[in-house]
Amino acid sequence: MPKFPSPCIGVCKFKREGHCIGCSMTKTQKSMGKKLKKPKERAAFLQLVMAQQEVMGRYTHWRLAFGRRCEKKGLKVPKLRGD
Template sequence: MSKTPSPCIDVCKFKREGHCIGCSMTKTQKSLFKQLKKDKHREAFVEMLVGQQSLMGKYRHWKPKYLRKCLKKKVKPIAAVRDVA
């Protein structure tokens, strides 16, 4: 089974005070995620990002796209993503 995929959904427009309008990551966070090798660290990062999206708002489009990405890569999404309202 593959590692937890990047939360990036290929929008990459940093217009919300330095946060991507697609996934809410900053450029620094994108670089950090790429450095994470252990799956538990990647899962924790995605969980943190879900919380960040909740606080910032306007990221409801992210969940279905990320779930589709996980399905394509045959990775079970973490509970924080599956349970997002």
């Protein structure tokens, strides 16, 4: 399983009820995500962030920015499970 980059896109402004306006993660989620080492854990965390973005809306720029980061590693952006 390929190692995907962090869902963080480097904006880090927590202005939406404690969620980052760039990636939708909270500070707790960001620190939790950094501690995950196993590929399955990282993949599940990425799915969580992607689902969170779908529910919260207005994070359309994230997919493009994250997609560029994935392309640099030769990866395709994973699809949200259930899509």
